[in-house]
Amino acid sequence: MAEQYRIALDAMGGDHGLSVVVPAALEALKQYTDIAVILVGDEAQIGAMLAQHPVVVGNRLRIHHASQVVQMDEAPATAMKNKKDSSMRVAINLVKSNEADAVVSAGNTGALMATARFVLKTLPGIDRPAICTILPSMHGHTHMLDLGANVDSEAEHLYQFALMGSELTKAIDDNPNPKVGLLNIGQEAIKGNEQVKAANLLLQGSPLNYIGYVEGDDIYQGDVDVVVCDGFVGNVALKTSEGLAKMVSSSLKQEFTANPFRRFAALVALPVLKSFRRKFDPRRYNGASLLGLQGIVVKSHGGADSLAFTNAIGIARTEIIKQVPQRIHKQLEHLHTQRIKA
Amino acid sequence: MAEQYRIALDAMGGDHGLSVVVPAALEALKQYTDIAVILVGDEAQIGAMLAQHPVVVGNRLRIHHASQVVQMDEAPATAMKNKKDSSMRVAINLVKSNEADAVVSAGNTGALMATARFVLKTLPGIDRPAICTILPSMHGHTHMLDLGANVDSEAEHLYQFALMGSELTKAIDDNPNPKVGLLNIGQEAIKGNEQVKAANLLLQGSPLNYIGYVEGDDIYQGDVDVVVCDGFVGNVALKTSEGLAKMVSSSLKQEFTANPFRRFAALVALPVLKSFRRKFDPRRYNGASLLGLQGIVVKSHGGADSLAFTNAIGIARTEIIKQVPQRIHKQLEHLHTQRIKA
Structure with missing residues (x-):
């Protein structure tokens, strides 16, 4: 058998x-x-x-x-x-x-x-397990961790998250060398908090395919395979995305049902809207890994x-x-x- | 004059x-x-x-x-x-x-x-100025601060952000009693980092119309007027939203131009799509306040x-x-x- x-x-x-x-x-x-x-x-x-x-x-x-x-x-x-x-x-x-x-x-x-x-x-x-999820992106999808298992993560924890996310991505995507980015904010003067700066140094010295800092919009851009962050930040990014997606979807529905002409337009646009919806269907991304x-x-x-x-x-x-x-x-x-x- | x-x-x-x-x-x-x-x-x-x-x-x-x-x-x-x-x-x-x-x-x-x-x-x-922006929501808009002027904010800073955001909202929206929420993550056991927990206590004792913790999706839900967070978290939430919006908009465009039938559908759906786009036009929300x-x-x-x-x-x-x-x-x-x- x-x-x-x-x-x-x-x-x-x-x-x-x-x-x-x-x-x-x-x-x-x-x-x-x-x-x-x-x-x-x-x-x-x-x-x-x-x-x-x-x-x-x-x-x-x-x-x-x-x-x-x-x-x-x-x-x-x-x-x-x-x-x-x-x-x-x-x-x-x-x-x-x-x-x-x-x-x-x-x-x-x-x-x-x-x-x-x-x-x-x-x-x-x-030291700390992490939660890793998959999010859709312009050219495929992105793995993001941590999503809320840990708050106040130290540099060493972020480093471990990077390593775990990279291994998961190799396994799930058959991607031999996933690009790993560290989530940060872009303003030079105040770039990053202390943990992020320290984690950046650790990752630069690691054998991972570390591409450096990425920003929030890079999650959906598709040029990075693994986005690493503290659980508080990751959870906020995920929930914010869910909220925005819900608002957009509910508003699209509202717009397409506002009057008879628009309901007709919806009928004509239906296959397009369906295909659009399927592309970002959160059900297709369900299943977060506890690593x-x-x-x-x-x-x-x-x-x-x-x-x-x-x-x-x-x-x-x-x-x-x-x-x-x-x-x-x-x-x-x-x-x-x-x-x-x- | x-x-x-x-x-x-x-x-x-x-x-x-x-x-x-x-x-x-x-x-x-x-x-x-x-x-x-x-x-x-x-x-x-x-x-x-x-x-x-x-x-x-x-x-x-x-x-x-x-x-x-x-x-x-x-x-x-x-x-x-x-x-x-x-x-x-x-x-x-x-x-x-x-x-x-x-x-x-x-x-x-x-x-x-x-x-x-x-x-x-x-x-x-x-102690620290903050950057406050306006984001669209299901029933109007939400003010969010800080957006990156400060990282590693202490509880007292978050408290000051709340106060400033509340005053700005009173002034801009003619809203006499804006609802203020503190951005947090929802998982009970690990709810919040230390700064957020301490800020929560400060805000509970304040004269502000403090409604307690909110999560990322509440930013777009429209049931809170002012969302307060650390600049790192706020910047990530904002950039993540921008990235998602960009992906959705570019994908909608792609779907509606994939073939001749779809381009016809786009023509019929145009007024709806335009009205949809206008609703969330980021240009209408441009202008962040340094408070x-x-x-x-x-x-x-x-x-x-x-x-x-x-x-x-x-x-x-x-x-x-x-x-x-x-x-x-x-x-x-x-x-x-x-x-x-x-």
Whole structure:
């Protein structure tokens, strides 16, 4: 039998829980014949939901019971303490015990990061795990990290983020030498805060394909593959983009429905607008990687639908195939040896 | 004779210099009959440019010679030291000597801030001036500061930014009680860095209409009037937005010109697309305020065209009429008295 990549899904997580995760799992099993899926959560509820989707998936789907659910607004510390049998925690445990090769969750990001870090531990040499996402750009896409796992990052942390983002990009994009940029602001006199300036020096001396400082607009320009920043800054950049995209999309809709003539114009323009929308469909970019852990953890957007969640499962699969944690570990060891020699 | 608001323009500043500033000045003089404009820069060049635009503006336009130009990429320290007769410096001097009530420049932001701060000085009680811009939102617009004048802002600075942004918004929008939000990230466990947490406490105890933390997407949502953040974060949010808007606009254009059918669709959709574009036209939002100085300084985008530059002149005019620096000063004194009493 061919190798199977085993992916544990936090079936109860996210704003929509089972109603999104179960159809997404079935779709992923159809798309990727080399994966097996473990649905972690309330056995009875999952069973009932599966009964509504009679699909033949052979023995590639199983249910693993978990009695609790981490709420979306629950404090990570509370979740860690009181929800030891949550679908999130149990799914992560399956990676730890080597019953799964990766976990995907649309649950509470803070709790996911805290639990994954506690259960799986960070890779040797990594101080802080980071969250890395994919954003569309003029000529493809850009990977950006960190997105909020860390605030007040030191230069050394930014350096580690760069290394992890570069390895992830090599793996996911089959890009042997990703261009790495450090997010900064462009005004000479006050260029950068202290951490960014120090990280710039570290990166200049690194074996990464470091192209120097980039600015906010470069994220979408497409001339850099990996954009590195502090989690506070990255989170603001991401949320700001989401807000702007939402405003633009809602305004386009408003403009095209303002009167009968415009509704006619919309009809004529429909294929164009559809193609435009598909290009930037956030569902196609769903699935952020938690990097720096001894295991693969992919975070789906809390409000993701099943198409988006399926995409996140696809990312987990790629990370398994490309052995992302092992690659990051190897790269860290390599750098460590180099630094000792230097 | 009715009062005249005297606005000094750095005629040589920006990517396009005179070819933008002169037509913008003439347009502003037409739009606002209560302003007088002083074009600061090379007398011969300005004269030649004016000769190309024969408009009757009475005695409301004069030229003030300045022999040097600050380059867009010049380091602020170099500009300060070697360009004492630059159009930028001389225009700011006119505010200092009370020959002008405000200055507008499309020049190098770092040099403008450094020179304005050196010549005009900050208001008593203000540690750091800030840059505040207007961004479109779902129901109107949002003021955001700081945009890059300061990095590594302390809680007290963020507090001062909030106060200044609130006063500016009262003045510009005729909004008696602007809602002020502090930009943060939403993940509970790690919510905010230390400065933001401390600023939150200061703002909770302030007389401002403080609504608490907001996230990146709230900038465009329209439920907050003033968004306060560190200059690094604000600059990244602004540039990221610019980059995304550019990508969306270029992609829409691409989609609508991909083939003959689509070009026909574009024709039908043209009025809608035009109205859409006008709504978010960045030129309508051009003109960032340098706040916290003893004088009014407005920064136009370096690449602004004359329509955009005219808009920046309009903002300077409003700030003169509403006496923004005096209002900020008064509010600071008021708070200081309150703090002493408390």
